[in-house]
Amino acid sequence: MVKYCMLLAVTITLASCSDTTTEMIPIENPEIGFTIPANFPEPNNAVYNNMPTQYGVELGKQLFFDTRLSTDNSIACASCHIPSNAFADHNAQGIGVEGRVGLRNVPAIQNLAFMNFYNWDGSRLQLENQPLVPIITHEEMDSSILEVISKIDGDDTYTELFRNAFGDDEITPERIYQSIAQYEYTLVSANSTYDAVMRNEGASFTESEANGYATFQQKCASCHSSELFTDQSFRNVGFPINPSVDEAGRARVTGDMNEYMSFRVPSLRNVAYTAPYGSFGQFETLMEVLDYFDTGVIAADNLDPILKNNNNRIALTTQEKEDLLAFMHTLSDESFVTE
Template sequence: MKNSLRNLSVIFCFLTLVSCSSDDDFSYEVVLYDNPEVDLNIPEGFPEINSYAYNNISTKYGVELGKKLFNDKQLSADNTIACASCHMQENAFADHNAIGIGIEGRVGLRNAPPIQNMIFMQAYNWDGNKLELEEQPLVPIITYEEMDSSIVEVIEKIENDEEYVELFIKAFNGEGVTAEGIYNSIAQYEYTLISANSKYDKVKRKEGETFTESEALGYSVFQEKCMSCHNTELFTDQSYRNIGFPVNPSTEEGGRSRVTGELEDYLKFRVPSLRNIEYTAPYGSFGQFASLKEVLDYLSNGVLEADNLDSILKENNNKIPLTEVEKENLIAFMKTLSDEEFIN
């Protein structure tokens, strides 16, 4: 990983039995695989990468295998749902459903979040219940509302597939198809999904792009009224906050408190990144808002009261006041965070 991890080229070697003329006469072929590290081109100014990524470096064949698994519907019980079914590249690896929909049309609890810049995140999911990206793939595989399968069932489906077997061997030193290989390769692929080539990035890098008047005014509004939560080059501080959005009617929802068990964390959610926000509607933990305008209208008109409502809102009478012109300009700026190269 450029600027972050050492460059390495891993050559895997293993012995393959190729002939046997008698009980004691074996012939072996030495097979060498060059499996170089993928250069992720870590952008300048981005946060530190998740430390667990150093233990699972993205390699040529690891990423190839992870991408294949990510798009494979065999990971679900009835072979109808892949990771890519809810995380579509054209939507910045999100979808347009308010709440995730799994096999047999089963409806989940939350909106499917985009998968972008995951290598820089320190926790995953709306409530931050996973600290290692390698632990995430099993969740949708075994969840009833998503894929409703098991890792054993997935392995049984692919362990005799010649293409899969070859990729596992090349990616993981001849170990064959394993659960750990599935988790690690998917994570390696997701580590490569870095978005840092929007108009905003090009303006910042002084590559000939300039903001329009509306975008520039919107950036000023953003710096004044939004940057407290949506900061760093990820446009999220990765904190958990209750900002008074409409409450999910499901009794299973508790936000961050589902992880910590603390009442103070009830209905707190991780601040989402605003990168590629233009492509990821609807918005909110269960898709409460169909458009960015609806989000801004709600924040400006006043949010729900709560004992643990974020202090920024409490100090401003439970709202972030915005004029109609400010909303228009703010949306114009947020659209400069769209990375067309990433979604295509």
């Protein structure tokens, strides 16, 4: 990866009795080394147009944890995307200002640089286009980008951060979105027990974990594929349906009813930290998810063919379920949730 430094100019005015002298002092804002973990796909093309930099990431993190992004200064991005929960939370559906309940479960934020779609329905193709969504959504922050700018304009910390990140202290919507995305691009998780085993770093699976991995490859990996543990497709897997009239899954974006109640396949990395599960938290535990697949899902014309061709179920024995749970816990990256 080519590394480069952005040279930013800070103007310092030196006053004397007779004249004023202006000196330009360059500030380095180097790219943060972007290491692609072994066997990961190439990053989303948008990443290369907004590579994380030292001060861009610092600014994005400051914004991510700032409650002033919400209308009543009570909710930050990090209020729902909690680091110790793999940047998800433990509510069935997101909870915003004044306790308002959102439409969907809060998705984990990890390895976003390698994703081609964002949100459950894939409504955003670039991460830089996503931060505005929670800011303006009534059930989330219920604010506006102009309101956010008015709150942080003149804040000395932000003045310095914007200057260091972009060369001057002008606060614009685009700079806010870019810096938040830069911070989120750095949230890479690839240091689990599973990764250590795959990299031959001296770790090994227990018998149950190994059996679970074999079952996973046979019965789960068609959808939860690659080192991201998602093929990034949209599928109707026959889960209980959200009763909200506002929900239609992927069809809400495309208008194509063949994609009704289809959702982006979630990554299973750090899945042990992100209960409850499903697009609106239908299942409290992973075992409930496995039991549901085993006993049979809701039939639908657009039910995923993998299920439709197998009597609307994924048959699992009790032992296979226990082993699958053991394997999925090997996807937990403790270093990621404790940073």
